[in-house]
Amino acid sequence: MNPAVRAESLINELCISSANEIDVEVIAFDSGIEILYERLYGCEATLVGFGSKAIATISPSSSRGRERFSIAHEIGHWLMHRGKSFRCRVDDIVQNYEANIQLEKEADLFASHLLMPTCLFQPAIKAANRPGLRDLQEIANQFDVSLQAVSIRLALLDSLPVIVACYNKAGLKWSLKSPHIPKRWWLCQKLDEDSFAYDLLYSGKLCPRLAKQPAETWFENDDADQYEILEQCMVSTKDHVLVLLYLNDPEMFNVGFDPNVGKSRFSVKTSW
Structure with a gap:
């Protein structure tokens, strides 16, 4: 089972x-x-x-x-x-x-x-509408689990177009996309200097709420400059930041396969 x-x-x-x-x-x-x-x-x-x-x-x-x-x-x-x-x-x-x-x-x-x-988690997420990290921390407290566990559970719930990732100064440690997000969107391996996560990691500047960012700040795709996403980040563990990204532009779900990014194991068929 x-x-x-x-x-x-x-x-x-x-x-x-x-x-x-x-x-x-x-x-x-x-x-x-x-x-x-x-x-x-x-x-x-x-x-x-x-x-x-x-x-x-x-x-x-x-x-x-x-x-x-x-x-x-x-x-x-x-x-x-x-x-x-x-x-x-x-x-x-x-x-x-x-x-x-x-x-x-x-x-x-x-x-x-x-x-x-x-049966319990989905209503909590729905009540928060489009939860940021502070909302997720409240839900984590409700279920007595870690913020990271709640964030990953949110992505796997697949009810919102969200990506959860963890970065340090060396680059991307891990990431998880909601299953309905096209695989063609490929996260940058290093933090962009214009990202809020970069500011938090290198300068300690807090990111209190979800805010707009050019998608090219986060994705390697050549056409990422045509879209905007929402970003929020928070210190996870020492020298690591937890990042929450929302793909709030419907057009990002309608574009086709991008052969110029990603790993070779993804074909045109599997990259949708």
Whole structure:
């Protein structure tokens, strides 16, 4: 079963109807997992099971949202990948997203939907209309998760034309587009000096709200100078900024394949 569907089904089975009812320790116990908190080295969480019981060890964090994501991640492993033991490298979706390990990504997807089920998350996003990062932080507080996890969940929800990305001075660390955004729009690998994110990273200048930017500030495409987008950014972790981009020009969805950008694995057919 798809990890998202499996997590949402569990929420329905438990008759959870509000964000404050998502008690991951209780869900873990109900699934046969004992949760231990202990400082770990070389990983952020482990899972060892035998028969119908398992022990998940979680490295303590100052962020309760990170601990909750770790627990939800290990519940996902136990319910979907039983029979294996895991030493999970990180306790937050944003770092695992950089990895190319299928089982870790599946556990991340499960955790995201367990902590932010569509039936509760979608109304929260809809109520915020076109949420900026401050709106998303309020939603993160409501669901007791990290801002990064909420931002990625927003993109995967695919209800708004949004791109989430993380940059440091070396360049792009990771990015995620809402699935309906054409793949032809290719993010710059380095921050443009005219971007708000550049100002924040290099000068500490805050970006309090979504604001217009020429699309050429963010995309490598030759025709990007014909469009405008909305940008907001916020410090993520030390020396990293989290960027939220909205493609608010409908014409950006109607232009054709751009053969001059992107990776060769994308053909004309798959780049739409």
